[in-house]
Amino acid sequence: MQSDGRYQSGSELAGTREAVPAGDQLRQGGDAEGALAPRAGRRWWAAAAWAAAGLALYAFLVRISFGGRIDSDGANSALQGWDLIHGNLVMHGWLIGDATFYAFELPINGVIQLIFGLGSLATHLASALAFLIVAGCAVALAVAGSRGPARAVRGAVAVTVLAAPLLTMLTVWLLLEEPDHFGSSVFILISCLLIDRAPSRRFTAPLLCVILCAGQLSDLTVRYVAVPAVIMVCGYRLLATRKLRSGDAALVLAAAVSVPLESLLRSLMAHLGGFSMVPPRAQLASPRLWLHHLPVVWLNIRQLFGADLRPDTTLGALGAAFGTICLAAAIFGLGRVAWTWRRASRAEQLLAAAVVFNLGIYAISVMPLPSGYREIAAVLPCGAALAARALVPARITGELRVFGAVTAAALVALLPLYVAATRPAIGPSMGPAPGDSGSAPTAPLTAWLEAHRLSYGVAGYWDASIISLQSGDKVRIRAIDLQHTISPAGWKAHEPYWETDALWYDPSRYDARFAIADARGIFSRHTLKRSFGKPSATYRVANWYVLVYQANLLRKLLPPLKAP
DSSP states (O other): OOTTSOOOOHHHHTTTOOOOOHHHHHHHHHHHHHHHHHHHHHHHHHHHHHHHHHHHHHHHHHHHHHTSOOOHHHHHHHHHHHHHHTTOTTOTTEEEOSOOOTTTHHHHHHHHHHHHOSSHHHHHHHHHHHHHHHHHHHHHHHHTTOOTHHHHHHHHHHHHHHHGGGGBHHHHHHHHSSOOSTTTHHHHHHHHHHHHHOTTOTTHHHHHHHHHHHHHHHOTHHHHHHHHHHHHHHHHHHHHHTOSSSHHHHHHHHHHHHHHHHHHHHHHHHHTTOOEEOOOOOOBOOGGGHHHHHHHHHHHHHHHTTOSOOTTBTTTHHHHHHHHHHHHHHHHHHHHHHHTTTTSOHHHHHHHHHHHHHHHHHHHBSOOOTTGGGGGTTHHHHHHHHHHHHHSOSOOOSHHHHHHHHHHHHHHHHHHHHHHHHSOOOOOSSSSOSSSTTTSTTHHHHHHHHHTTOOEEEEOGGGTHHHHHHTTTSSEEEEOEEEEOSSTTOEEEEOOSSSEEGGGGOTTTOOOOEEEEETTSSSOHHHHHHHHOOOSEEEEETTEEEEEOSSOGGGGOBOOOOOO
16 A cells, blocks of 8 residues: 555556466466476486486495405394394394494394395395495585586585595495494484574474484494584574574574483483493593694594505505595585685585594594594595585586586596496405305305204304304304413303393303304314313314314303403
8 A cells, every 4th residue: 555545556566567468378377387397307307317326326336345345243233233123122132332323224234134134145235225325415415505517516526535435445344344433424414414404494403303312322423523513503603693592592402402312212222121332432532642643533534535555455556646636625625614614504514513523522532543544434424525515616507518527527436436346356354255145255164054054153253243144144153252261271251242142142042052263363173172171073164163062052151251
């Protein structure tokens, strides 16, 4: 209504918009519908292209995984997933290591096993799927805010940084085999995605609390990396806007509440008879050691990104140089966020904060070791997303430029994947593998035990659960520890304190009638004879001795030793 009391006409309210005849309106409506149809078609083609790229990446990852190895660490995780998916939701009886992987890797193992059964095949497929999910989250963060071909280029750059470490077998075992903290980064990445895409929605804060709680239940790395990163970034934005009643305040509260909530959930599971775990080494080192840790941390970073030349690096110096370039790109991405902090997006700030907290807390803790790169595994996907966002603009224009950028990015991403997937399988490390159960070195022993109907026995850790996995749990080998004593026998056998189920050692449930001795290790046949007595029969199978007894060996086991 105008000041003189008159109403404005429809044409006046529309500004410069004029009345359109009915026939023209019909034609305009048809033109709009015609414009929407190609747009919808392009979206379907884009979705199909992303799906095809994901399937291709998964195929490469499965092939690379089969060129590696599975050891008893991975086998125990597979057995835990099998137990979880068959109804043992609180993991009753299990004594797990310093990270449970309860909310990510174990369910993935269990679901794949429901389809393919318990065995090496399912374990390789599950580990490749876990890597694919982490890579998908990193790519989603990398492409956020970009459009058209720039999304494809950013995604290819992120995959390149993630694939470069796969040129080194040392990093393949960390990233693509048994759970070893890399999968835990999915909780960090999903938290960043959620906050970046929906910072002020009503469901964001409660959902974030659930995600962080699940992540901490799986791996306390999430508590020391994701929780402080969210509190710092959202707290900074809260102070900048000076609005206490805002989405950022709710996110800070959700992250803080997730810590006692996870402790409460863990206590409830313990009350219900759930798993116990070895306490993680979450301790600060003496301040005088912090500077001495820095060269070790830098070595771990280079190992994590495949920038450290090793004998098992495919392509040799060229492969290490490729990893060095990817590491430099990640450092550039981190520096760009620091330089443009006020203008950086929420996702960029959260990723950068996660990298800084992971490296900083690791450097001042007691954890830094020359092979401790697994403790900073989350730095790799975070760095990959930051590198892609820093190197590739949000839009790429010009047909020639688009074609060149997409082609070059795709070829560079395919290079490490193809080279890693086509290299020859390596020799065994710490027991089983390479590849599936048909090529694993313990396969002859597994087949011999099945043929002679020996179904329950004991062995050293690295020769135990891997045989259970290879046989599909038809032959069950339970790990034992040996302790040297001054008694006449000289050795005593104990239940282990790491990655085991206490129910396995109940003599009223199971009857263990043989022990496996490694001809090359501490679990020799002479050591086992001193622990269990003289066997009724001894057989040589490849690199092992099988000692058969007429008594249940579980009755001679002592309680677990304390964890060192």
